[in-house]
Structure formats: C-alpha cells, structure tokens
Amino acid sequence: MAKKWTDIERSLRAEQRELDKLEKKRLRSMATIFAAQLENQEPPASEVEFFKVYTNLIDLKRQEVQYLKSKRNEEKTGDKNSEEVSE
Numbered sequence: 001m002a003k004k005w006t007d008i009e010r011s012l013r014a015e016q017r018e019l020d021k022l023e024k025k026r027l028r029s030m031a032t033i034f035a036a037q038l039e040n041q042e043p044p045a046s047e048v049e050f051f052k053v054y055t056n057l058i059d060l061k062r063q064e065v066q067y068l069k070s071k072r073n074e075e076k077t078g079d080k081n082s083e084e085v086s087e
C-alpha cells in the first residue's frame with residue numbers, strides 16, 4: 001500500500017510543477033494583454049489566444065491535481081482503516 005502512496009505523491013508533485021510552469025507562461029501573456037490595455041491599444045490576437053489556451057490547460061491541470069489529492073487522501077484513510085482492523 002505504501003508503494004501506491006509514494007507513486008501518487010510523486011505524480012502529485014509532478015502535476016504541481018507542471019501547473020506552476022503553465023501559470024508562469026500564462027502570466028507572460030496576461031502582462032502583454034494588460035500592457036496593451038493600459039496603452040489603449042488592442043492586445044495582440046496571438047497573446048489573447050495563448051492566454052485562453054493556457055487558462056484551459058491550467059483548469060485541466062488543477063482538476064488532475066485535485067483528483068490526485070483526493071486519491072491520496074483515500075489511500076491515507078484506507079491505510080488507517082486497515083491498521084485499525086488488523087489491531
């Protein structure tokens with residue numbers, strides 16, 4: 001059971017790192033869009049598209065992270081229940 005838990009933890013950390021990278025990339029697009037708005041200009045269409053794509057990817061990645069967290073919690077709860085039963 002401990003092997004599964006470490007695999008889940010490893011996956012969770014990898015997903016979190018990927019989420020951080022995506023958020024940084026989206027921040028670059030957001031800064032460009034914001035700067036254009038401050039200058040009363042139309043933001044570049046490519047940056048708007050990048051922002052939308054990264055936002056969708058971030059939403060999906062957050063769902064994956066949430067799923068892994070719930071799976072990790074189930075594993076932890078399962079471990080505690082199995083320990084109580086074995087005692």
